[in-house]
Amino acid sequence: xEQLATLDELPTRYLHELKQSxxxxxxxxxxxxxxxxxxxxxxLATAWYFKDIKPLLLExxxxxxxxxxxxxxxxxxxxxxxxxxxKASSVMYLGMQLxxxxxxxPAHRHTPNAVRLIVEGEGAYTTVEGQKCLMEHGDLILTPxxxxxxxxxxxxxxxxxxxVLDLPLVYYMEASYVQPGDIQKVTSSGNAHRYGVGVVPTxxxxxxxxxxxxxRYSWKETRKVLHALAEDQQHQGPVEVTYINPETGxxxxxxxxxxxxxxRPHETVQLQPRSCAQVFHVIDGQVMVKTDEKIFDxxxxxxxxxxxxxQIDLINTSDQPCYVFIADEAPVQKKLGVYSVxxxx
Ligand code: GTQ
Numbered sequence: 001x002e003q004l005a006t007l008d009e010l011p012t013r014y015l016h017e018l019k020q021s022x023x024x025x026x027x028x029x030x031x032x033x034x035x036x037x038x039x040x041x042x043x044l045a046t047a048w049y050f051k052d053i054k055p056l057l058l059e060x061x062x063x064x065x066x067x068x069x070x071x072x073x074x075x076x077x078x079x080x081x082x083x084x085x086x087k088a089s090s091v092m093y094l095g096m097q098l099x100x101x102x103x104x105x106p107a108h109r110h111t112p113n114a115v116r117l118i119v120e121g122e123g124a125y126t127t128v129e130g131q132k133c134l135m136e137h138g139d140l141i142l143t144p145x146x147x148x149x150x151x152x153x154x155x156x157x158x159x160x161x162x163x164v165l166d167l168p169l170v171y172y173m174e175a176s177y178v179q180p181g182d183i184q185k186v187t188s189s190g191n192a193h194r195y196g197v198g199v200v201p202t203x204x205x206x207x208x209x210x211x212x213x214x215x216r217y218s219w220k221e222t223r224k225v226l227h228a229l230a231e232d233q234q235h236q237g238p239v240e241v242t243y244i245n246p247e248t249g250x251x252x253x254x255x256x257x258x259x260x261x262x263x264r265p266h267e268t269v270q271l272q273p274r275s276c277a278q279v280f281h282v283i284d285g286q287v288m289v290k291t292d293e294k295i296f297d298x299x300x301x302x303x304x305x306x307x308x309x310x311q312i313d314l315i316n317t318s319d320q321p322c323y324v325f326i327a328d329e330a331p332v333q334k335k336l337g338v339y340s341v342x343x344x345x
Pocket of ligand 1: 071073094095097110114149163165
């Protein structure tokens with residue numbers, strides 16, 4: 001590709017006149033905003049280890065009362081985006097949230113979509129639009145855009161969960177805001193009896209259009225599906241299920257996609273490079289995440305992210321199964337028509 005003219009090749013007087021009229025020449029920046037062949041991501045392959053996070057999060061529990069925090073969260077920030085910008089990737093925000101026994105994180109609703117993946121502890125719950133969702137290890141709980149949610153804790157040990165939000169994208173669009181609410185009346189215990197587990201291998205089906213028919217995706221049940229899929233002789237490719245809207249078969253939320261992947265003992269899964277950034281969080285087990293630049297050894301509750309078009313190997317280094325929760329930007333990229341998958345090189 002042709003090398004293009006730079007800013008300093010233009011007369012100072014001309015540049016000054018452009019500035020006076022709020023005008024900018026495209027050509028000196030063209031290769032930055034439209035780099036050849038692939039994006040130049042700010043997102044850096046980064047890992048955050050639970051053994052580092054947990055003591056600091058528990059200390060936050062002593063330093064800052066819940067009333068003064070509203071949500072007691074340590075944000076997993078990607079240094080490539082600047083820590084203060086609180087992004088894991090351009091679209092995804094990650095946070096580890098702590099709720100102590102008897103604490104209550106009051107009701108609010110906001111435009112960004114959120115999910116929680118429960119990491120540790122028992123007895124906490126999230127109430128979403130009147131639906132009380134118990135939080136058990138590995139459960140996925142949706143708090144979609146605009147729906148009221150609050151967190152409570154009737155148990156007797158600290159509960160920690162991973163928050164995933166599309167906050168960076170929604171904030172970038174100048175569409176991010178929150179409204180405080182009143183304590184919710186519990187009106188429902190969920191629709192799991194109607195929809196079952198809420199995960200499917202691949203075959204998507206279309207039914208009536210209900211945006212968020214299901215809020216809690218039980219890990220116990222999802223794990224059973226993964227094991228059944230691993231046993232299924234017909235099944236080809238990685239043992240992976242996508243969290244869907246069971247009414248429509250579509251992704252369970254609009255912007256970020258969620259799935260759970262099982263690696264058999266010593267299994268390696270080679271992922272195809274995709275146009276979206278991805279986050280890997282270990283529900284249980286041991287996995288080596290090999291990205292283009294870096295290799296991470298992850299154990300239970302560890303989290304890593306990889307930028308777009310990374311060639312990634314997931315290697316189960318142990319003789320136990322490993323379960324990885326994956327968040328990616330595929331749904332928003334597909335809707336915008338910018339999603340693609342490439343061959344491995
Ligand atoms: O629990 O509602 O990590 O509103 C960031 C913003 C969690 C929450 C976060 C939030 C929440």
